[in-house]
Amino acid sequence: MGNYNIATLAGDGIGPEVIKQGIKVLNQVGLNFGHKFRFDFAPVGATAIDQTGSPLPDDTLALCKRSDAIFFGAIGHPRFDNDPTATVRPEQGLLKLRKELGLYANLRPVAGYDELTHLSPLRPERMKGVDILVVRELTGGTYFGDKGRRDGGDTAYDTCVYSRHEIERILVVAFDAAAKRGKKLKLVDKANVMESSRLWREIMREMAPRYPEIEVSYMFVDNAAMQLIINPAQFDVIVTDNLFGDILSDASSVLAGSLGLLPSSSIGAEIGMFEPIHGSWPEGAGQDRANPIATILSAAMMLDHLGLVEEGDAIRQAVNETLASGVGTEDLNPKKQVGTDALGDLIVEAI
Amino acid sequence: MGNYNIATLAGDGIGPEVIKQGIKVLNQVGLNFGHKFRFDFAPVGATAIDQTGSPLPDDTLALCKRSDAIFFGAIGHPRFDNDPTATVRPEQGLLKLRKELGLYANLRPVAGYDELTHLSPLRPERMKGVDILVVRELTGGTYFGDKGRRDGGDTAYDTCVYSRHEIERILVVAFDAAAKRGKKLKLVDKANVMESSRLWREIMREMAPRYPEIEVSYMFVDNAAMQLIINPAQFDVIVTDNLFGDILSDASSVLAGSLGLLPSSSIGAEIGMFEPIHGSWPEGAGQDRANPIATILSAAMMLDHLGLVEEGDAIRQAVNETLASGVGTEDLNPKKQVGTDALGDLIVEAI
Ligand SMILES: CC(C)[C@H](C(=O)O)[C@@H](O)C(=O)O
Numbered sequence: 001m002g003n004y005n006i007a008t009l010a011g012d013g014i015g016p017e018v019i020k021q022g023i024k025v026l027n028q029v030g031l032n033f034g035h036k037f038r039f040d041f042a043p044v045g046a047t048a049i050d051q052t053g054s055p056l057p058d059d060t061l062a063l064c065k066r067s068d069a070i071f072f073g074a075i076g077h078p079r080f081d082n083d084p085t086a087t088v089r090p091e092q093g094l095l096k097l098r099k100e101l102g103l104y105a106n107l108r109p110v111a112g113y114d115e116l117t118h119l120s121p122l123r124p125e126r127m128k129g130v131d132i133l134v135v136r137e138l139t140g141g142t143y144f145g146d147k148g149r150r151d152g153g154d155t156a157y158d159t160c161v162y163s164r165h166e167i168e169r170i171l172v173v174a175f176d177a178a179a180k181r182g183k184k185l186k187l188v189d190k191a192n193v194m195e196s197s198r199l200w201r202e203i204m205r206e207m208a209p210r211y212p213e214i215e216v217s218y219m220f221v222d223n224a225a226m227q228l229i230i231n232p233a234q235f236d237v238i239v240t241d242n243l244f245g246d247i248l249s250d251a252s253s254v255l256a257g258s259l260g261l262l263p264s265s266s267i268g269a270e271i272g273m274f275e276p277i278h279g280s281w282p283e284g285a286g287q288d289r290a291n292p293i294a295t296i297l298s299a300a301m302m303l304d305h306l307g308l309v310e311e312g313d314a315i316r317q318a319v320n321e322t323l324a325s326g327v328g329t330e331d332l333n334p335k336k337q338v339g340t341d342a343l344g345d346l347i348v349e350a351i
Numbered sequence: 352m353g354n355y356n357i358a359t360l361a362g363d364g365i366g367p368e369v370i371k372q373g374i375k376v377l378n379q380v381g382l383n384f385g386h387k388f389r390f391d392f393a394p395v396g397a398t399a400i401d402q403t404g405s406p407l408p409d410d411t412l413a414l415c416k417r418s419d420a421i422f423f424g425a426i427g428h429p430r431f432d433n434d435p436t437a438t439v440r441p442e443q444g445l446l447k448l449r450k451e452l453g454l455y456a457n458l459r460p461v462a463g464y465d466e467l468t469h470l471s472p473l474r475p476e477r478m479k480g481v482d483i484l485v486v487r488e489l490t491g492g493t494y495f496g497d498k499g500r501r502d503g504g505d506t507a508y509d510t511c512v513y514s515r516h517e518i519e520r521i522l523v524v525a526f527d528a529a530a531k532r533g534k535k536l537k538l539v540d541k542a543n544v545m546e547s548s549r550l551w552r553e554i555m556r557e558m559a560p561r562y563p564e565i566e567v568s569y570m571f572v573d574n575a576a577m578q579l580i581i582n583p584a585q586f587d588v589i590v591t592d593n594l595f596g597d598i599l600s601d602a603s604s605v606l607a608g609s610l611g612l613l614p615s616s617s618i619g620a621e622i623g624m625f626e627p628i629h630g631s632w633p634e635g636a637g638q639d640r641a642n643p644i645a646t647i648l649s650a651a652m653m654l655d656h657l658g659l660v661e662e663g664d665a666i667r668q669a670v671n672e673t674l675a676s677g678v679g680t681e682d683l684n685p686k687k688q689v690g691t692d693a694l695g696d697l698i699v700e701a702i
């Protein structure tokens with residue numbers, strides 16, 4: 001029995017409606033298990049730019065810092081996508097949040113649901129047994145290294161930089177995750193070209209003997225991009241840098257057939273952030289069409305991280321049962337199609 | 352009727368046996384069309400390390416520079432893969448060759464063969480109409496930028512750097528390629544994070560009005576990695592930087608179902624280099640099992656580049672006919688399985 005303050009950043013597009021389903025589910029878990037979740041709302045992304053001029057207002061950041069966890073919807077609006085040189089952009093809010101809160105590890109599980117293999121772009125036999133966790137470094141590398149212009153603007157550069165400290169802490173997360181799963185950890189890098197990759201490999205090699213039960217391996221990123229398509233079942237935990245992680249976690253995520261199913265967590269020293277991996281889908285907003293399951297499973301990851309693993313399992317089981325019964329939103333092409341809100345209700349009932 | 356000097360760098364593993372098939376085919380084209388191809392052989396890769404200590408001996412480089420084109424097999428040996436910190440590595444030969452010869456544009460066409468859709472990891476309906484050309488920048492970016500260590504080795508960095516000149520010349524190649532194909536050109540980058548990507552976009556925007564017949568678009572690399580799996584038929588020409596191109600061209604290449612089918616060219620100011628995209632497959636070497644088609648189609652790209660487009664078409668048609676007749680090497684899981692040499696002979700006969 002506990003009290004938890006959840007900073008709730010619903011964001012743009014379908015963000016608010018999927019977050020609403022997550023809240024319903026968390027409240028039901030609270031009732032069943034005797035916890036109290038308090039949801040404090042704050043703007044982020046395009047919504048926050050409209051309201052305050054900033055994609056991450058100071059009040060929002062302050063709220064996050066004093067909360068037990070952050071429950072995040074989605075951000076982004078086409079208005080900004082058509083203008084990549086806009087100086088204020090929704091994504092900046094996300095990048096600042098990651099950096100300010102030290103959310104250095106992004107965890108993205110991808111598993112196929114047997115009922116849903118027909119949704120995968122891959123042939124069904126290739127999806128058998130797929131259960132991947134991508135552990136992406138989230139506050140270093142090319143994203144936050146020195147970048148700029150020279151030669152009067154005619155030369156541009158970005159720096160991918162990693163320190164031992166940054167690499168060690170993300171590898172600890174990855175080794176720990178592998179220990180709780182299939183006990184296989186693969187470092188994906190470009191060590192035949194990049195010096196930063198060579199440092200990752202060095203440190204991985206140093207740390208490996210401390211985890212004798214984990215089978216450690218290495219793969220170049222170009223090969224990993226192929227292997228994810230040819231034979232995704234070979235992977236257990238993949239650990240990689242920020243930029244490769246961005247690419248590979250997205251590539252992995254489409255294998256399951258619907259982005260609407262996949263949760264994520266971003267964790268670090270203290271507070272964690274939990275969000276569906278899908279975007280803000282502005283065209284679908286307010287239409288009761290979005291799949292709330294990714295958000296609901298993100299709520300389950302939040303509970304795990306708060307130490308409430310039994311409660312997290314209750315959510316996952318309710319989602320499995322609901323999917324197995326053949327209901328779903330339109331993206332799942334289900335036997336019985338329902339809207340966002342109704343699917344949320346069914347999962348609440350199943351808990 | 353012409354005389355052409357071809358620097359022939361067969362390399363490691365199956366390199367020599369697939370190159371041999373390419374030579375047979377080129378000699379047949381020479382007979383039919385009245386050209387004379389002279390093949391000068393030189394070592395590269397692990398083979399060259401064994402013979403001379405260097406993966407790209409000076410004599411090999413000199414031969415390349417005085418030839419009309421470079422016909423390249425494959426390089427790499429497991430002995431080096433298990434030791435990523437080895438200071439002399441086969442890949443260095445390849446990187447040096449690209450840089451020294453100014454081979455700044457790597458062209459990788461990927462198309463599905465109707466007879467072979469069953470080989471694709473994707474569902475057959477997703478492969479319909481897939482015909483992609485990835486144009487990868489090959490002599491800049493993270494591969495050749497400043498890299499090194501600081502803090503007594505505990506911090507490592509790589510720099511992705513691009514100048515206007517480097518971007519303009521690869522975009523010219525990409526626009527020209529799009530003009531000869533489906534007239535759609537997509538720049539793939541990470542302009543929401545990387546300054547170098549923003550320079551690519553700026554220059555693409557500047558150049559676009561000069562090619563009014565080309566439909567220009569932009570996509571972030573994480574999204575491109577997803578879209579290649581979900582809906583590869585949406586792409587025509589993709590142009591991207593060296594590192595993203597490494598990843599995306601490999602991801603694209605597995606869609607067709609066999610790496611053994613896919614050719615590539617690396618071109619620049621003068622001499623071009625033509626090679627199958629597959630690796631050296633050391634385990635398969637000397638066993639008459641390798642698929643020679645990627646190499647034979649690379650020979651066709653070489654002829655195109657030498658201005659012999661009709662001759663190149665003759666090779667492509669012979670390959671198509673041969674595949675349509677149901678023969679192939681084991682990787683194609685064909686109706687009638689043959690070895691490397693026999694498949695080469697059948698294609699020679701079909702010319
Ligand atoms: C919006 C963008 C900056 C962000 C990233 O690249 O990290 C997104 O793609 C993600 O993966 O969360």
Ligand SMILES: CC(C)[C@H](C(=O)O)[C@@H](O)C(=O)O
Nearest residue numbers: 192193222442443445446597
């Ligand atoms: C061997 C390696 C350095 C090379 C590259 O990354 O360019 C290879 O992957 C390729 O794509 O030709």
